[in-house]
Amino acid sequence: MGPKRLALLLAHFGTPRDALDSPRGEWRRAGLPEGVVQARPDAEKVAAITDWLAADATHHLVARGDPHFPAALDDLPDAPAALFVRGRLTALTEPQVAMVGSRTPTTGGRQNARAFARHLAGQGLVITSGLALGVDGEAHRGALEAEGITIAVLGSGIDRIYPPEHASLADEIVAGGGVILSEWLPGTEPRRGHFPRRNRLISGLASGVLVVEASVKSGSLITARLAGEQGRDVLAIPGSIHNPLARGCHRLIREGAKLVETGQDVLEELAPTLRRQLEATAAAMNPTATTATDEASEGATPARDPDQQRVLDLLGHDPQPADTLIEASGLTAGEVSSILLMLELAGDVSTLPGGLYVRTS
Known part of the structure; x- marks a missing residue:
């Protein structure tokens, strides 16, 4: 089924x-x-699943209705009944931006993918992609370079890394606090028809999809189309009119995708969506707290959850690097990055050159 x-x-x-x-x-x-x-039931398949789950503490089966199942996928008309997950489960529900593009990008496309991912991951966003060669791989590597979190969605079984050249990259993603996931049973080989289906999960998990470089026939445009149908933001990096791998991005921009030139452009475009998502997450974690929207309507200062206030207090009035805040707060790097992002969206924190953060008041 x-x-x-x-x-x-x-x-x-x-x-x-x-x-x-x-x-x-x-x-x-x-x-x-x-x-x-x-x-x-197929006894061999059942045994393969239970064996895989028992093999490592990082192996999980997350069904719909489980607290760790991404709420963003619940709205999909063809949402998977369950996900096979390898890695840190809480990464699934953190704010995400998807990055997709050509499997054979230009040198500039590779550099852009890595640089944008490095910047966005450093700002607290999880980078979601498909572990493919080209742009996908560079996006994952850029996030890891920033000591950020990245998620790889497979078009094969969770134990069948494809392409095999990225097996070590998959290990790095999990070791860095990220996730490898698949809706396919363990042992499922990669098939051509699986990849368009996995694209709906890449776009569905994220607040927006950034297309780095793509031809007009690229599968990345399928992901962009799905993102639009799912109500996600679609963004694209423009390129030379002489570069055939820029034409897919130019088509998306003509059709209404947001043109972005820097990582900060991406953050500004996604800010309203991310703010709503982060506030909803905070409200779910602390349902008795007054929401920022409620208090703003009364002219009051929006409430912060205890972790946000702790990070803000630790920041003091002098610029601080994220590493100092992580060590002093006892929170994980992903948690601190998400908190700093929400504080920045709320106007409480600004970023400075060199990866420093400073209070705005």
Whole structure:
């Protein structure tokens, strides 16, 4: 069963357990085809899943309804029923920007992908991409260079890294606090049809999609189209009119994508979306706190959660690097980066050259 048939099943029964405990005739009445009604669990596949989960503490199976399942994916009409995840689960729900582009970029495209990812990851955004050769790989590496967090979405089983040249990069992503994820069963080989499907997860996880360099027939334009359909922001880096790998970006810009020239442009374009997302996350973690929107409407200073206030207090009135704040606060690098991003969006903090942060008041 794919996501749509699973959704049909769950809509009828409510929970997987209720579905499994019901007579198969009831599955037929739920509208499932006879081949699914008559199917039985594959013992070898079940064993492969349980073996993979038991192999390492970083291996997880996250089903819809689990607190760690990304809420951003719940709105997709074909959301996966579960994700196989390798790495730090909390990374899945942190603010993300997707970066996609050509598998054979120009030298400039590679440099742009790495530089933009390095800047955005340094500002606290998780960089989400597809682990492919070219732009994807450079985006992941740029995030790691900034000691930031990055997520790789596979078009194969979680234990089948593709391309194989990126096996060591996948290990670096997990070691750096990031995540490798897949909706496919362990042991699933990469197939051409899997990659367009995984693109909906890359765009769905993120607040926006940045297309670095792409031809007019690039699969990256599929990701951009899906992002638009999902209500995500679409951004593109322009290039030379003589570069065929810039034409996909130029087409997107003509169709309404935001033209960006710097990482700061990306942050400014995504700021409203990120602010809403971060405030919603803070409200979920502390439901008794007054929201920033409520207090702003009353003319009061927006409330901060305790971790935000702690970081702001530690910042003092002199410029500080993020490393100092991480050490003093006891929070993780990802948590501090996200807090600094939210404080910057709220106007409480500004960034200075050299990776320093300073209070604005």
